[in-house]
Amino acid sequence: MEPPRKPQRIVLAILLAAIGCVLMIGSSSYPDVGRNETVPRSRQARQIGLFTRALKFVMLLLASWCVMTFVHESGHILCGWACGGTLKTADLAPWHLPYSIFDPDPRPLVTLWGGPVLGAAIPLAVAILVRRDWMWFVANFCILANGVYLAAAWVSGASYLDTPQLLEHGAQPAAIAVYCLVTIGFGYVGFRRQWIRALAGFSTAHP
Ligand SMILES: [Zn+2]
Numbered sequence: 001m002e003p004p005r006k007p008q009r010i011v012l013a014i015l016l017a018a019i020g021c022v023l024m025i026g027s028s029s030y031p032d033v034g035r036n037e038t039v040p041r042s043r044q045a046r047q048i049g050l051f052t053r054a055l056k057f058v059m060l061l062l063a064s065w066c067v068m069t070f071v072h073e074s075g076h077i078l079c080g081w082a083c084g085g086t087l088k089t090a091d092l093a094p095w096h097l098p099y100s101i102f103d104p105d106p107r108p109l110v111t112l113w114g115g116p117v118l119g120a121a122i123p124l125a126v127a128i129l130v131r132r133d134w135m136w137f138v139a140n141f142c143i144l145a146n147g148v149y150l151a152a153a154w155v156s157g158a159s160y161l162d163t164p165q166l167l168e169h170g171a172q173p174a175a176i177a178v179y180c181l182v183t184i185g186f187g188y189v190g191f192r193r194q195w196i197r198a199l200a201g202f203s204t205a206h207p
Pocket residue numbers: 072073076115116162
């Protein structure tokens with residue numbers, strides 16, 4: 001195991017800050033949403049409310065991206081370690097595609113599947129436990145993004161991406177196709193629902 005590197009510490013700090021922001025968003029009561037209002041608000045108050053909601057929405061999207069990249073790559077790393085691999089290098093910075101390299105990697109297929117599988121399963125498990133709107137937003141984003149990523153990597157064929165690596169190490173194309181269909185299908189439906197609810201300030205009753 002390599003000692004923690006400075007960029008990884010920075011990413012962790014950003015991630016914690018992002019999670020803090022999301023917790024703030026999740027715990028607020030959204031007084032500016034405007035549903036069931038009896039007293040009309042001024043145009044300025046409406047604009048401030050709209051701006052605040054848009055800002056929270058963008059922060060939630062950024063937090064989702066950070067969680068998605070971090071958990072996906074951590075999935076590779078955890079599975080690589082679990083199979084006795086040696087982590088040579090890793091970069092978890094969310095502003096580019098994170099990567100990790102194991103050498104040796106006794107079971108590369110497990111390491112490779114670890115990213116997309118844990119990357120979708122861990123946020124889903126946390127969402128089921130936490131049962132908060134903002135966490136369902138993050139979880140659905142992660143599920144959809146992992147499916148889209150594997151599908152896009154398959155189409156692009158770039159040899160360093162997960163899908164060509166999976167195929168090279170003997171993964172069944174049918175298994176990858178099923179993963180993509182399930183995650184994109186469920187992820188899209190769930191994320192679309194949460195997206196609409198987030199834009200409305202999570203003010204509507206949970207379906
Ligand atoms: Zn990956």
